[in-house]
Each structure stands twice: as structure tokens, then as C-alpha cells.
Amino acid sequence: MRRYSAFAIAREAARHHLGWERAWRSPTPKPRYDAVIVGAGGHGLATAYYLGKNHGIRNVAVIEKGWLGGGNTGRNTTIIRSNYLQDPSAAIYEKARSLYETLSQDLNYNVMFSPRGVMMLAQTEHEIRGYQRTAHANALQGVATEFISPRRVKELCPIINIDGPRYPVLGALWQPRGGTARHDAVAWGYARACSDMGMDIIQQTEVTGVRREGGRVVGVDTTKGHIACDKLGIVVAGHSGVMAERAGFRLPIESVALQALVSEPIKPVMDVVVMANTVHGYMSQSDKGEMVIGGGADGFNNYTQRGSFHHVEETVRALIETFPIISRLKMLRWWGGIVDMTGDRSPIISKTPVEGVFVNCGWGTGGFKAIPGSGWAMAELMAKGHSPLADAFSLSRFREGRFIDESVAAGVAH
């Protein structure tokens, strides 16, 4: 693989850009792999990458029914933060956030990680207490956050209306090294690095069945034929229930639509991410100038990648109260993704009842931020059968009542 660099840009500029290579190969599947990953979203690709990089397992295929990054990875509002309350969540999300800090260098691909700061507004007395508690927990976990005053909120984000009629801003939980990244680039960067290690990324191919012998996996059926494998990682987000059915077990997951929208581009007006959980609105400004807005999740099972209009209406209504200057902005695009919600709203990285089959799912409305840490943990689990980062997120917690009481995926985009 030719590395990307300032020198490469100059070289190609001098020869009419004829020397750029394709970022990844489009191979025909081999009959057998050591490990097959289903789903080329961020989590699947990151799993493959760390299998190769950290554990030397490179005879790997990532099989994707559509195009890579075309699922929730390419549909999210790109917020990255790690200011969670419970230790297992803080550990894996902070691992992910810290990997994001150097991901562009690591992958030699600009993922445009922008640690511009994430602010979660406290707009009720309960939220003040809740976020102060989180700030204390984060101090013990080694996650840098602080609880800030309304005045500081206004300094950091001048377009906020802190004296809103219904929900004045009473403070905020501030994570200065949280932020955003370019979602497609995260998928593309991992894909390029995987391909470079000799892994096969097979797009436009659906996994339609899981072959088992004596309780263990021996391969998968796909729309391009049978592929044998020793280990299988199912990393398909909204389609986890469908894939689990094909592998012969059930998951504590239901799939619902979550929506987002972006405005027409405007001049820079905010350089932080603001989340207002009481009124259900999230906003940041993309590098192109669009205001990126996260809406609420629907309450009913849905696979159509289309959500209900009234949720968008609620979100926009709330945001106009918080940011009056956006009231006359036109919205450019509006879309939905199918998110995988678990019983306790925390993710699953786990072995399954079928030996050799592992699942990584349940990231719901908040898994973009987790991609590097999740891939890291899932790769370790698949390679060694155990990963300290993943232990608390096993499937057995539902039977044993060890829930992770976090509302990580709170039913809203974040």
C-alpha cells in the first residue's frame, strides 16, 4: 500500500493524479478463513483490524451485504465522548476515545477526529445531581470531565439561550477531549488497513446461514456460496436478531429506527458539541458548516431505516428553544438507521451458545464513539477467548441479573 502523505499529494499533483491506488481490494472469497466477520460497519472492520494488528490473525474475511460503512456507521451524528457513570462503560468508551486521538496516524488515514469538547446540559435539578455524580465517578475512573456553570456554558457556546422559558441551563457536564470524527473515514480507514494486511473485504454479499457441527461453527452460507471458518464474529447492529436466528439462538435485542438530520451549511457558529437530554436535542456543526442534529428513537420494532416524523418535530422544537438562531435554517437531509437496543441499553461483546461464534452488538444509539475500543475488545475475545474490557458486557449478564445500569444508548442519537 502506498502511504498517504503531504509528499504523496505533491507527487500526484505533479503527474495529474494518475498514481493513486484503490484504497482496498475487491477480492473473490476464498473457500476458507481462520475468522469471518459478518458486517463491514465500523465495529466489524475494527474487529478485523485488531485481530490482525494485535493478535497476528490475518486470514480474515469481512462480509458485507451492502457497501462497507453503509449501515449505522455512515448514518450517525458522530459524537464521541466517554463520560459514563459505570466503570465497565467508562473503561471501554475511554479506551475507544483515546484510540481515536491517534487513529489517523495509526491507520495512515485522516479520520478527522476533532476533540472540540462535548457539553451535556443540565436543565433540571435532577440532571445537576446526576452529572455531578458522573463527574465524580469520572475523576475516579481517570476520565477528564468537569461540571461547569451556566456562565461557562455561555462562554463556550455563545449561541445557546441559557435562560430558556421552560428549561433554563443550570450547568453542564463538560468533556473537553470529547468531540466528533468523520464517520465514513473511520470505516474507510479501517477497511484500507485491513485490506493492506491481506484481509478480504467482500461487499454485496449477504451471510444467509451459519453452518454448525456438534455445537460449533464450521462456516457460513452466503449469496456467493459456502465459506468455511473456525471463528465467526457477528457484528451487524440492527440485524443482530436476524443473524442470531440464522445461528440458532436469540438475543436480548430489539431493533428500532433512530433519525438524524442536517441543515444547509452556514458560517461557523459553534465549535463544541451540545447535548440537551431533557429536551431531547443534540447539535454540532460539521466542517462543511451544516448543523448536525440528532433526533429521538421510535418505540416500535422497525427495519425500514425510516422513522416517525413527530420525533423529528419534537427534536427541532426543542433545539429552537435552546438555539434560537437556527429557527430559520432550512434542513437539507433527513435519514434513519436501525439501532439495536438491548434490555439494559448497554452493548454486548460476548461468546454465544454456539462455540466459535461471537457477537458484538447492542451499541444502539451510541456506538460510533466506541468503534476502536469495541474492535479492540472483540478481537481479543475472539483471539484469546477472554478480554478484560469485554467481560462485563457478556450475554450471561441478563440471566445473572448483572445489568450495566447506564442507559448508555438512551434512545436518542448521541
Added chain:
Amino acid sequence: MLVLTCPYCGVAACETELAPGGEAHLKRFGPGSSDEDFEAYLFLRPNVKGVHFERWRHAMGCGKWFLAARDTATLEVFGTYRAQTSAPPPEIVAAIQAKRPDWSLT
């Protein structure tokens, strides 16, 4: 926008008038049941892509719970029925099979 007809008051209610209540016809496992059954009852869901039976409440209307048969892959509604039953009634099954000949109640 999803519109479901409340089988009690006959109102064709749009989604904002209703509250979703998850999968229908779950068999309850309580004290004395095995861990497996209890876990499955509480958490494990087929999460079907296709014909799905689910609970709804006419929250802003008569306030009663009813059940609906819907396709989660197309958002098509096959029909709604009263909640005092442990399986979909024959006319709902027939309405589904009229549109999904390959489907059967398992």
C-alpha cells in the same frame, strides 16, 4: 406516520395518540421456573424482520391495551385486535396469509 385502529373505540389513531408496549403473546414465566425460561421471557426476543405481533395502548384515547399485527420490514399493518387473547385470532392470521402466502403462525 403509523395509523392503527383501536379495536375498542374504533378510532383510527395515529402514532402520537398511542403508546407502544413491545412484543405481544409472551408467555409469562414466574417464580419456580428455570433460569433459561425466565431469561427468555424477560429479555430474549425473536426481533422479527417481517410479521410481528405487538402491544399498543390507546394512551390519548380510551386508554386500553390492544394488539396489532404489523410487518417490521415494510411498515404494513395487517390488523388490530383485542388484548384478551393468547394468540392472534383466525381473521388476523387470514389477513396476513392473504398478503404473505409463505407465512405461517409458529
